[in-house]
Amino acid sequence: MISVLLIGKGNVGSHLYKAFLNADGIAVTQISSRKLEVIPQADVTIIAVSDDAIAEISSKIKNDFVVHTSGSVSMNDLKNDSKKGVFYMLQTFSKDKKVDFSEVPFCLEAENINDYKTLEIVAKSIGKKTYPISSEQRNTLHVAAVFVNNFTNHLYKIGNDICKENNVPFEILQSLIKETASKIETLSPEKAQTGPAIRNDEKTIKNHLNLLDKNQQKIYKIFTKSIQNGN
Amino acid sequence: MISVLLIGKGNVGSHLYKAFLNADGIAVTQISSRKLEVIPQADVTIIAVSDDAIAEISSKIKNDFVVHTSGSVSMNDLKNDSKKGVFYMLQTFSKDKKVDFSEVPFCLEAENINDYKTLEIVAKSIGKKTYPISSEQRNTLHVAAVFVNNFTNHLYKIGNDICKENNVPFEILQSLIKETASKIETLSPEKAQTGPAIRNDEKTIKNHLNLLDKNQQKIYKIFTKSIQNGN
Numbered sequence: 232m233i234s235v236l237l238i239g240k241g242n243v244g245s246h247l248y249k250a251f252l253n254a255d256g257i258a259v260t261q262i263s264s265r266k267l268e269v270i271p272q273a274d275v276t277i278i279a280v281s282d283d284a285i286a287e288i289s290s291k292i293k294n295d296f297v298v299h300t301s302g303s304v305s306m307n308d309l310k311n312d313s314k315k316g317v318f319y320m321l322q323t324f325s326k327d328k329k330v331d332f333s334e335v336p337f338c339l340e341a342e343n344i345n346d347y348k349t350l351e352i353v354a355k356s357i358g359k360k361t362y363p364i365s366s367e368q369r370n371t372l373h374v375a376a377v378f379v380n381n382f383t384n385h386l387y388k389i390g391n392d393i394c395k396e397n398n399v400p401f402e403i404l405q406s407l408i409k410e411t412a413s414k415i416e417t418l419s420p421e422k423a424q425t426g427p428a429i430r431n432d433e434k435t436i437k438n439h440l441n442l443l444d445k446n447q448q449k450i451y452k453i454f455t456k457s458i459q460n461g462n
Numbered sequence: 463m464i465s466v467l468l469i470g471k472g473n474v475g476s477h478l479y480k481a482f483l484n485a486d487g488i489a490v491t492q493i494s495s496r497k498l499e500v501i502p503q504a505d506v507t508i509i510a511v512s513d514d515a516i517a518e519i520s521s522k523i524k525n526d527f528v529v530h531t532s533g534s535v536s537m538n539d540l541k542n543d544s545k546k547g548v549f550y551m552l553q554t555f556s557k558d559k560k561v562d563f564s565e566v567p568f569c570l571e572a573e574n575i576n577d578y579k580t581l582e583i584v585a586k587s588i589g590k591k592t593y594p595i596s597s598e599q600r601n602t603l604h605v606a607a608v609f610v611n612n613f614t615n616h617l618y619k620i621g622n623d624i625c626k627e628n629n630v631p632f633e634i635l636q637s638l639i640k641e642t643a644s645k646i647e648t649l650s651p652e653k654a655q656t657g658p659a660i661r662n663d664e665k666t667i668k669n670h671l672n673l674l675d676k677n678q679q680k681i682y683k684i685f686t687k688s689i690q691n692g693n
Contacts, residue, residue, distance in 0.1 A: 303666055321634055323641055323656060325649075336634045362634060371628040372635070374670040378678075379621040379635050380642045381657030382685045383614050388651035389693075390606040397602040403567045403593060404603070404610050405647060407552055411611045412643035414554070416636060420619035425554060426612030435534055439605040446693040447609075453684060454613045462620070462677045 233353060236273035237261040238288060242324040243300050244279035247357075250332050254356035267291050275353055277318055278309075286310050296346060302373040305366040306340050316341035316350055319369060321376060332357045338364035338372065389447055428458040464584060467504035468492040469519065473555040474531050475510035478588075481563050485587035498522050506584055508549055509540075517541050527577060533604040536597040537571050547572035547581055550600060552607060563588045569595035569603065620678055659689040 235251055237244050240263050251259035260271050264280045267288065276294040278285055285299050290310035297309055298316035309315045317340040324330060337354035339361055341347040347363065354361045364372065387408065394401040414423045427435040436455060440448055466482055468475050471494050482490035491502050495511045498519065507525040509516055516530045521541035528540055529547035540546045548571040555561060568585035570592055572578040578594065585592045595603065618639065625632040645654045658666040667686060671679055 303669070321638055323638065323645070325645075334637045334640075336637060338634065362631065364630070364634075368628055368630045370669070370673065371624060371630050374673050375621040375624040375630075375632075375635060376638055377657055377670060377682070378617045378624070379639050381655070381659060381689070382681075383617050383639075383642055384646070384651055384654050384656075385685055385689050386609045386614050386617070387646050388655065390610040391651050393602060393606040393609070397599055399595070399599045399602050399606075400593065401606075403552055403569065403591075403595075404606060406565045406567060407554065407607055408610050408614075408643050408646070409640075410554055411614055412639050414556075415615070415618050415639070418556075420615055420622050423615055424612070424619065425615075426608055428612060438534070438601070439608060442601065442605050446688055446691070450613075450684060450688065451608070453681060454616055457677055457681065458612070458616050460677070 232256055232258055233275060233349065233356075234258045234273040235260070235353060236271055236276045236294065237279060238267075238270075238276065238292075239264045239279035241279065241281075242326055243320070245326075246324055246330045247277065247279060247300075250330070250357040257353065257356045264288055270294065275349060296349070298341075298350065302369060302376070306342075307366070314342055314346055316346055317364075317366070317369065318350055318354070319364070321372060323380065333359045335360070337361045338369055340364060340366060340369070389450070393442075393447070424458065426458075428455040431459065463487055463489055464506060464580065464587075465489045465504040466491070466584060467502055467507045467525065468510060469498075469501075469507065469523075470495045470510035472510065472512075473557055474551070476557075477555055477561045478508065478510060478531075481561070481588040488584065488587045495519055501525065506580060527580070529572075529581065533600060533607070537573075538597070545573055545577055547577055548595075548597070548600065549581055549585070550595070552603060554611065564590045566591070568592045569600055571595060571597060571600070620681065624673070624678070655689065657689075659686040662690065 235257055237248050248261045251257045273294055276292055276297045278288055278299045282301050282304050285304050286308055289297055292311045296314045297311040298318045300318050302319050306315050306317050319338040320335045322335045335358050337358055339350045341350055351361050390404055391401045466488055468479050479492045482488050504525055507528045509519055509530045513532050513535050516535050517539055520528055523542045527545045528542040529549045531549050533550050537546050537548050550569040551566045553566045566589050568589055570581045572581055582592050621635055622632045
């Protein structure tokens with residue numbers, strides 16, 4: 232049995248707590264990050280709070296092994312005197328939406344192999360996919376995630392805006408959006424690229440630019456050039 | 463029984479032919495666009511060829527009702543003397559991948575309501591979702607699709623490049639990519655927006671820019687600004 236203490240009652244903390252309650256071999260306790268007067272002992276202490284609060288909160292913990300759940304904070308930003316690690320789940324957590332942990336990649340880091348193995352057992356008690364990821368690699372993943380998640384969502388917004396302006400239901404694009412996302416499971420994004428930019432179809436590109444506002448034109452042009460340059 | 467003649471043996475033509483063969487109430491014939499000496503009679507003639515060839519091929523057809531399958535060619539670019547229409551499926555068709563027509567939106571256009579109804583019956587014999595879409599609206603959809611499909615795929619490529627350069631498996635991002643695509647089924651893209659840009663997290667943005675090459679930086683900056691401006 233591994234005892235897990237969860238500090239933090241936000242999105243990540245709450246979803247993790249629910250999952251650990253149903254996990255075999257895990258005894259979980261959860262406390263708020265605002266009530267750190269009495270901190271229960273635990274084999275693994277998981278700090279699930281905002282990036283800025285990690286250093287301060289970790290400095291108050293005397294437990295043996297302390298990890299955080301952030302994508303962009305280094306392992307060494309933990310300020311506990313004991314052992315350190317990272318338990319980062321690369322996924323968007325929404326308050327009201329159930330998380331399917333079997334689909335979530337757990338990016339794990341620890342100072343030694345035994346601690347890593349402990350984190351692996353903890354992760355596999357609720358999920359399936361674990362990866363050894365250093366703080367540097369995690370930084371990389373985080374910026375890549377900004378492109379494929381944040382920026383992709385902004386492209387969806389622009390698509391939605393274009394549809395709204397012209398009284399076309401955005402839902403028509405939903406099936407294409409899902410197909411685009413699942414296509415790259417079997418094909419590299421480079422090989423999956425289609426459209427007027429890669430075909431060098433100048434007539435269509437010109438026609439499209441005429442339909443767009445200034446900001447949309449700017450983005451259209453920069454992508455067309457980037458695709459054509461093989462960037 | 464509605465007789466359908468398919469002209470064209472490319473991706474779209476081949477997938478449609480297979481589907482119509484199994485459809486109730488449809489009698490389908492397929493010919494190559496290169497063999498137009500003898501054109502069989504049919505209630506609906508579907509031209510599934512490249513955009514540039516549509517005008518010329520349609521000019522050779524004497525059948526009663528002729529439609530094309532293009533997203534960016536106007537209905538009136540058909541040059542047959544009889545009735546005209548459009549049978550556009552907003553989806554990416556790959557040669558080797560089976561198409562689930564029940565998920566494909568059929569964007570239909572015709573000169574009169576009876577012809578529209580005929581197209582609707584033909585579409586529903588193989589699919590589920592049909593929409594009346596004018597040539598102008600189709601143009602709109604096509605440019606919106608470039609954003610949510612072509613440009614999104616290019617963001618996936620950049621994410622892949624960043625991972626490759628830093629020896630991180632791109633598959634870690636796959637689950638997030640799918641989640642991003644399905645999130646907007648229940649939430650508007652505007653409300654689904656997360657990340658350092660919308661949070662105005664300057665420290666993370668600066669850190670990210672340091673990890674990127676020049677072209678990636680350019681795209682990162684333009685998106686950050688566009689998200690922050692509410693574009």
